[in-house]
Amino acid sequence: MTVKVSLTVNGKPAAAEVEERTLLVSFIRETLRLTGTHVGCDTAQCGACTIHMDGQAVKSCNILAMQAEGKSITTIEGIASADGTLHPMQEAFRQNHGLQCGFCTPGMVMSAIDMLRHYPHPDEATIRAELDGNLCRCTGYHNIVKAIQAASQASA
Amino acid sequence: MYPFEYQTASSVADAASRLAAHGDAKLLAGGQTMIASMKLRLAQPSHLIDLAGAADMRGIQVSATEVTLGAMSRHAEVARSAAVQKAIPVLAKLAGGIGDRMVRNMGTIGGSVANNDPAADYPAAVLGLNATVRTNKRSIAADDFFLGMYETALAEGEIITSFSFPIxxxxxxxxxxxxxxxxxxxxxxxxxxxxxxxxxxxxxxxxxxxxxxxxxxxxxxxxxxxxxxxxxxxxxxxxxxxxxxxxxxxxxxxxxxxxxxxxxxx
Incomplete structure (x- = not known):
């Protein structure tokens, strides 16, 4: 059976008929074709599917699309400015080469933006501890941590 | 994941009547365990009743002697509550160490305790702090609540509404x-x-x-x-x-x- 889900995605209304068992990440990737949000482990451990729902970072592989009914979500495609200027966190990842293969990067960036909302000027230990919900299989954490530190200083 | 019918409950009473109406229905709190279990086909409810809209299951109250957490209190809410941090710091700290930041934004105390995973954190808080589990039918002392692996004193159709933690x-x-x-x-x-x-x-x-x-x-x-x-x-x-x-x-x-x-x- 299908049901209608309506929500706001990156500032624009989105609605579709979906199966009730549709995961939010499947809705984002397959229905909306916003494929920047990745599916890594599919078990809510790796964080590649991290998005923001009503301003809070969540793992979209572990949420039903219906749980986002009426909510406002932001994906990696929605954080740069309309003119293409990167979000300061994206720019910091670019400047510091905070990625290797890039698969975990969208989730890292979305998680890091959320992190700075709670810890505006985190030290290295805080960044590493707060990144425990995001895994990088390239183990490229060093430059990811540097990028988040740089972004926190840029917004100081 | 097997197909199911998704419903929303507006209150505890509404959730209880929906549960009673469908024998194989399950409650959906934050879903951080439930959805993973359904993906693995370990759980296959006919109906999933989302409690996110049940306002009477939310809220954090702190009195001189106890902290009361609505069953739908998210881990992040408990961890960041200044009132909980002051009254029972160990409770806020435990909540802030569950899963990771993203999981804590969804997961709830009611879901965690009702599921009673052998490795979950909240059961240690409920038992160690001698909390009382309040349901839509009665109050259950922590010592009487946790019966075995994934097994609790909750009866069929019984719903946890809140927890009282003595300070x-x-x-x-x-x-x-x-x-x-x-x-x-x-x-x-x-x-x-x-x-x-x-x-x-x-x-x-x-x-x-x-x-x-x-x-x-x-x-x-x-x-x-x-x-x-x-x-x-x-x-x-x-x-x-x-x-x-x-x-x-x-x-x-x-x-x-x-x-x-x-x-x-x-």
Missing amino acids: PRRGAYMKFKNPASRYALVGVLVAQLADGSVRVAVTGAGPVVFRVPEMEKALTAQFAPEAVAGIKIPADGLNADIHAQADYRAHLITVMAKRAVAAALA
Whole structure:
């Protein structure tokens, strides 16, 4: 059976008929074709599917699309400015080469933006501890941590 | 995931009548365990009743003697509540160490305790702080609530509505966590309650959260890390898996208990 889900995605209304068992990440990737949000482990451990729902970072592989009914979500495609200027966190990842293969990067960036909302000027230990919900299989954490530190200083 | 029908409940009473109407219905709190279980086809409810819209299951209240958490309180809300941090710091800290930041934004205390995963953190808080579990039918003391692996005193159709935690004198929770799942390999909550009695609750080590009377007795006589340092826990009946053998978990109980007492005194 299908049901209608309506929500706001990156500032624009989105609605579709979906199966009730549709995961939010499947809705984002397959229905909306916003494929920047990745599916890594599919078990809510790796964080590649991290998005923001009503301003809070969540793992979209572990949420039903219906749980986002009426909510406002932001994906990696929605954080740069309309003119293409990167979000300061994206720019910091670019400047510091905070990625290797890039698969975990969208989730890292979305998680890091959320992190700075709670810890505006985190030290290295805080960044590493707060990144425990995001895994990088390239183990490229060093430059990811540097990028988040740089972004926190840029917004100081 | 098998197909199901999704419904939303506007209140506890609404959720109860929806549960009663469908024999194989399940409640959806934050979904951080439920959805994973459904993906693995370990759970296959005919109906999923989302509690996110049940306003009477939300809210955090702090009085002079107790902290009351609505069953739908998200881990992040409890962790960040200044009132909880002040009244029962160990409760806020435990909530802030569950899963990771993203999981904490969805997961709820009611969902965690009703599921009663052997390695979940909240059962240690409920048992160690001598909380009362309130449902739509009755109040259940923590000592009577956790019956076995994933098994609780909740009857068919019974819904947890809130938890009352009496404010202790001091307490701390120490968890040795699995770095991938963030579940407790062993977690020990030590609390000295308002009347001076001591509780030691252990999660992750056995099939269900349990108390350690020998440690409680020693800590009641002397609330210091040395009091529990020599108490060895038998490995019989403890969990053994690819992450840790039973004797290792038994060893960790004493280590985590010592650290928890030290942290409670800090």
